[in-house]
Amino acid sequence: MTHLRNILLQTDCPVSFSMEAPELTATETSLILLVGVFNQYASGDSDKKTLSKDEFGKLVKDEFPLIFQAKDAADIMKKLDKNKDNLIDINEFMHMISDLVGKSYKMMCDMEPKK
Ligand SMILES: [Ca+2]
Numbered sequence: 001m002t003h004l005r006n007i008l009l010q011t012d013c014p015v016s017f018s019m020e021a022p023e024l025t026a027t028e029t030s031l032i033l034l035v036g037v038f039n040q041y042a043s044g045d046s047d048k049k050t051l052s053k054d055e056f057g058k059l060v061k062d063e064f065p066l067i068f069q070a071k072d073a074a075d076i077m078k079k080l081d082k083n084k085d086n087l088i089d090i091n092e093f094m095h096m097i098s099d100l101v102g103k104s105y106k107m108m109c110d111m112e113p114k115k
Pocket of ligand 1: 080081082083084085086087088089092
């Protein structure tokens with residue numbers, strides 16, 4: 001966890017957190033990992049703040065192989081790109097994550113044995 005804290009401190013990420021906290025929680029770690037995934041793929045070209053069509057396609061193919069088919073990346077991007085700039089920013093990316101969390105929650109609830 002200390003390693004993740006150091007990574008965050010070395011970026012210009014606007015997220016701040018208490019330096020006194022002994023350990024990052026699982027939730028804090030999850031947030032940092034998600035931002036890290038976005039940054040990793042967004043850094044594929046000179047614009048490090050957004051995902052291009054190619055960067056988003058690679059992210060979908062590499063990070064969601066069980067959920068999406070690579071051929072669907074363009075359609076997914078079209079739905080996520082709320083401001084129609086043909087780029088996915090962090091807020092648009094987080095909408096996808098939020099949607100996937102909701103769908104995963106529903107799927108897990110549906111899999112629970114009925115009493
Ligand atoms: Ca956009």
